[in-house]
Amino acid sequence: MLRHLSAVWSARYFLLALVKLDLRLRYRRSMLGIGWSLLNPIAMTIVFTVVFSQLFGDGDPVGYAAFALAGLAVWGFLRDAATQGSKALLMSEAYIRQSPLPYTVYTLRTVLGQAIHSSLALVVVVALVVFWKSDASVFLGLLVALPGLVLVLISAWAIATIAAFATAFFHDTAHLLEVGCQIGFFLTPLMYRRSMLDDRGLGWLVDINPVNHYLALIRDPLLTGHFPPGEWYVSGFILTVALVGLAVGTVGWLQKKVIFHL
């Protein structure tokens, strides 16, 4: 595994150049350019503040908007890691057939691009919270959320890698993932608060939802500036290790076979 990572490291210039290209292409020929990455969460904020806070909020529209936006940023990042990442190997076939780079470079390429995109949404959240609470404690929250952000980045790479290998063998995987994400969106407390489920005795749905572990480590400290309970760190860490283990297993098992299936 260490040898694999050092091979990825030695491809860093290649990787970063392509990530930069992907970001540039994302907004090719658009007037706002990277501004769209910012405008999207800003527009969402308006909708959340005006409409959804009436449905799910607790009389605090801006607070609700920050809550929903932070949740959606984390959720969207993990979703894209799975759905976009699943296409990484198929789309990089030309490189794979030309160069002996480790395959995880290509999944990391998609994940890094999305990480930059998602962090712009988090910037809006931070701005919102500063405005909402009118104090700078959110920067402390950002610091507290840092371990969670690192964990979610590693997990996203693992998820993208697993999904990419699965898709190379079964093209159905991409569709399965889309359906799964759709369901996951409604089962995860993104638009509504956890308490709504707890009231109806459905709290266990949240406890068994892996995404919720990352939300607890990122969204909650960002909004409150407080450390989440220690057990969330433990469970988030275990979850990440499990995902990485699964990804390492997948790579070890399939990396010698996948080129014949592309």
Added chain:
Amino acid sequence: MAKIELVNASITFKTHQRKRVSLKEYLLRGLFRQSVNPVMQVRALDNINLSARDGERIGVIGHNGAGKSTLLKLLAGIYPTTGGTREVEGRICSLFDITLGFEVEATGWDNILYRAYLQGETPRSIRSKMNSIAEFSELGAFLNIPVRNYSAGMMMRLAFSIATSIDPDVLLIDEVLAVGDLAFQAKAKARMRELMSTARLMVIVAHELDTIREMCTRVLWMRHGQVVMQGPPNEVVDAYIAAMSATCAPQTQAA
């Protein structure tokens, strides 16, 4: 020190008559033994033993589908061995499929960067090479526009210029590349000769037997993924021609 060491190297892979297997089929196959899409075992390389050191020029001959290109891709580290071992030491330059993998939306200059990084250059090492690559490709102002707008010949020029810009220890060449127009072809040939003389170790796949005879120090004759014969160029090429004319002769008479 450049070195190639293949010990009983084999590549076997399974493929299906229809290319894809659906998830449904994969699950069903466990229940009902009969599949409408049977697995085919392809033995692309079969127990290849090859040992080469500095200074050797190895030619690979054989009919189409004999496994010559697969052998090169194995040496380049693109195909994994499914049996035996592969060991290649030294910086590898592979000249095959070079027009694949352009980022078509990016400019020629950017693609030079991506390719060079892919070949293991660093930002510092590439700086001095950028201009010589651009100059060799003769694409001039076209390097400022996206590769999407290039003609096939222009892409080939760019790909060739980048691929041959490194100083390889091990040079792997598939067929004689037909690069661009006549003027560029002459230049490309000269560049190839230069590479061949500086590379420490070379493996070339070619159909032009005369080239093989004059250039190589050893020739490998392959058939159905196996090495039929290995030895001095003239000996192997003569045997190959004899075998070919023996199999082709009845057909020519019939025609």
